[in-house]
Amino acid sequence: MAQLTAMGTYHSLLELRGISFIDDIEVGSYNNVDQQITIKTPWISKALVADYMTQRLHLALEHERHFRWVIQFLSKNDTNHNRNYTGQLLADCEIDNDIKIKSRIHLIWEGEEYYRIDEEVGQWENLKPEVKTYQYILDSPFWTNLRKRYMSEYCVDLLRKIVRYSSLRDNVAPEVTVSHHVNPEGRIILSCTATGFYPRSILLQWEKNGELGVWGKETSSGILPNMDSTFYLRLTLELSSEDSGTGYTCVVEHTELKTPAVYPVPEKPTVEKPRVLTVGIVLAVILLMSCAGAFIAWNKRKSCMTCI
Structure with missing residues (x-):
């Protein structure tokens, strides 16, 4: 258009x-x-x-x-x-x-x-x-x-x-990753990401204990283009606070998969790497400040001993 x-x-x-x-x-x-x-x-x-x-x-x-x-x-x-x-x-x-x-x-x-x-x-x-x-x-x-x-x-x-x-390019199956996070309010967030696939048509759905349904608030990125002419799609599911998040799988359908592929959600929450990095930086700063403080205190004691 x-x-x-x-x-x-x-x-x-x-x-x-x-x-x-x-x-x-x-x-x-x-x-x-x-x-x-x-x-x-x-x-x-x-x-x-x-x-x-x-x-x-x-x-x-x-x-x-x-x-x-x-x-x-x-x-x-x-x-x-x-x-x-x-x-x-x-x-x-x-x-x-x-x-x-x-x-x-x-x-x-x-x-x-x-x-x-x-x-x-x-x-x-x-x-x-x-x-x-x-x-x-x-x-x-x-x-x-x-x-x-x-x-x-x-x-x-x-x-x-x-x-x-x-149509001259080869068809490519999607690379799929599934993650399990907990937001600050305590709600479980499940994410299913498919990327690098071609052609564009794809279907991502959530199943719980092998059954399709509406299990919470779903949001989708929509099918977006990658720089290499393949495509990307992310489907997110926010569960209620009463839902433990167990038994969920992401079902992916694409022409290159031949049959629907099922990807289970990890039972344990996925480690938030950015948060770990932030904590590491904070600890490093605290350690650095502690060392600086100790050095200053030692330097003062040394100065006093010299005066005596």
């Missing part, structure tokens, strides 16, 4: 920001201030050749001109030409095994969706009756051809390039 947000007045475009997502993960961004495309996921840069990135930059500059015209057109009847306006374009497409499943565009003005279109249907849907008079612009040959070209080249084709490249 691509999200473009433009802010400006009748006279000028003040800012244009673009963000690209794949499976809800931000992979790239653009800002008209520095006029550079930033790729957030390193391996995607390898999937896109330099010429393609140059084309994307030229496209972003085209977007600036188009948004400048749109803001000027929609604000022309406003008596205050210095007022700031915000326009947004959301475009998303989905493919499955290299076949396009869907492709949609949403047009938003001042936080309200005015129009949207499903490319498979090919007809703009008006969501704001008072601006329906503008539909002839969207239906004009210029904007229709522009829309189709952009969605084909920079949504569907871009996604295909990335997916084809990602």
Whole structure:
């Protein structure tokens, strides 16, 4: 999905920001201030050749001109030409095994969706009756051809390039660690972390004595990308103070595991290394201060003996 947000007045475009997502993960961004495309996921840069990135930059500059015209057109009847306006374009497409499943565009003005279109249907849907008079612009040959070209080249084709490249890498099973902590309030915190896995799809669940259920307050990090194009997920379970925390396991399902893998929770709380390190530092400081104090006291006694 691509999200473009433009802010400006009748006279000028003040800012244009673009963000690209794949499976809800931000992979790239653009800002008209520095006029550079930033790729957030390193391996995607390898999937896109330099010429393609140059084309994307030229496209972003085209977007600036188009948004400048749109803001000027929609604000022309406003008596205050210095007022700031915000326009947004959301475009998303989905493919499955290299076949396009869907492709949609949403047009938003001042936080309200005015129009949207499903490319498979090919007809703009008006969501704001008072601006329906503008539909002839969207239906004009210029904007229709522009829309189709952009969605084909920079949504569907871009996604295909990335997916084809990602399919070249080997699948990797997750590395799983399970920990058992006690928070300051005395509640037991169980954590199950899976990292280094590919492809992205994975399922982590808690079982107690072999049964799935809701055993406490669950929180999830969400599936996040690692720098090497693999993924990371952490699932945390906070138990009530009455629960002893025994009998729990983390069940992990991933294509590379073939069958669900079961990881038992350690019976004893996991040692908090940062806390041990802090205690060690404190003890070291106390020992150092004690030695310094003893040295000062000895030095004073020595001075007194010299005076005598």
